[in-house]
């Protein structure tokens with residue numbers, strides 16, 4: 001499973017990228033609003049993110065109709081070669097996805113919560129599909145089970161030539177809230193997990209690692225005194 005970081009914060013992205021294990025970034029309007037982003041500053045901000053990572057960067061189109069989404073998607077894709085256009089699931093998003101995929105532009109279909117939605121997004125040529133885990137848990141449903149159903153259902157078919165020629169389809173486990181979610185997403189076989197920076201940092205840690213480091217440091221001090 002690959003790791004994306006789910007943030008629009010440049011410092012977080014730079015730090016996560018410095019670990020050498022980051023494969024991409026996902027943003028959304030909420031994450032951009034959280035860092036105080038403005039409408040006029042959005043294109044330049046996406047370009048800055050794209051320069052920080054060697055991998056796909058999802059930038060979300062915010063318009064409503066398919067024609068508007070296609071135009072916005074083309075503008076976003078022109079910002080940098082690693083931009084992926086994020087579209088929200090729905091009839092307009094599906095239609096725009098097909099048009100953008102036919103134009104060779106990668107789409108990440110977001111706000112996916114069911115197997116039929118995932119199958120439709122894949123048939124419409126999405127390069128990535130983002131089932132949300134945590135938001136199911138928020139309403140007392142099992143987000144990991146839903147993710148598992150989507151991964152299973154998609155694995156019954158060959159998606160190699162459905163989207164942008166030869167690029168295939170990958171499932172991004174999204175709305176990840178804990179290291180436990182990361183474990184479960186990997187066990188299910190999600191291709192990617194997009195993980196908030198704070199959770200990504202937690203994934204590095206383990207109490208036994210911390211304990212082991214302490215013991216090694218203490219013993220090395222003894223060695224230094226001999």
Ligand code: E4P
Nearest residue numbers: 006026027028135174175176
């Ligand atoms: C996916 O790409 C989304 O940005 C994200 O995972 C949303 O998660 P949330 O439920 O934490 O807002």
